[in-house]
Amino acid sequence: MTGSRRRSRLRVAVASDQSLVSDAVRTALAERGFEPVVLRWPGEVLPRPRQPVRRGPVDVGLLVSELDRRARIRAAGLVMRRGSAPWAVLTGAPRGPLWGAALEGGAGVVLSSETSLEDVIATLQRLARGQTTMPEADQRVLRAAWDEQRHRDQVLRERAGSLTPREREVLLLLYSGEPVGRIAALFDVSPATVRSQVKSVLRKLEVNSQLAAVAAVRALLDDAADEVRS
Known part of the structure; x- marks a missing residue:
């Protein structure tokens, strides 16, 4: 068994384009018995570490972002591709193309920001066990919506x-x-x-x-x- 499997607490990577959000999520998860580790958002400059970061693999990741700009979508993809852990994305974006963008970027599941903390925790636990939490049919529909949105944006840029x-x-x-x-x-x-x-x-x-x-x-x-x- 690996060290990750021997630990009694799940180690959760936490990332957000809003530092206050990632700190709040870290606190909430720690209070629920997780071992959260806040990751630096691409391009973010930190005056000092938010917490002592212990090196080593994580079991699962939670990324929080509105995904309302292409730069944030790209940054989210960079974060989720850093390691091999499965990721859940929590977003206020309406279900549709932007959810497909998160899946394209590496998310295993996308959740609405209105999801309760208990349901988020249950999702993280299932992801850490390697269980699928989002139907493949839903993922295909959302990815297709994102492909269509990208095509429309490209046509618009050419016209502009x-x-x-x-x-x-x-x-x-x-x-x-x-x-x-x-x-x-x-x-x-x-x-x-x-x-x-x-x-x-x-x-x-x-x-x-x-x-x-x-x-x-x-x-x-x-x-x-x-x-x-x-």
Whole structure:
């Protein structure tokens, strides 16, 4: 038997893009008899260790994230691929493509953030025993939803590449909640000019409404953030 199997307490890796969340989870698990170890989130700079970290394998992992940006999805995948332990992901994201992203990144099961602590603990115990806790059919549906979302995002980014610098500025201002009149004042142009630019944005993005165009800004913001990090 390995040392991991001889231990009476499960050793749980804990990771979150919010340090306060990971500390709270660590405390809750420790109070329930687990041996939690907080892992550093990719890119996170810690002034000092949150806890003495003992080296060695873990039995199971728990990752907590909203997964609301591509950067967080990639970081979650990096965390879960660090070792061979199975992972559970706890997220506030609605069931759908982002759950598929977590599964694609290495999660064995995805749970809603509304899941009770008792159910989270039961899931971790089952995962540590090598038991499947999420039906394969559900996983296939969620992975397919994520594949479709990635395809739509890629098409959108290609269309967004045809926007002029001014059209991109107008779109980002609309996303920020600025009305047409305010945008016109900022650029010292007439509202009619801004409306014409908005129509051009809708045509290039191949969407039918200003609301749909604003919803598409996420891909542009993600790309801009990637450029800053690279």
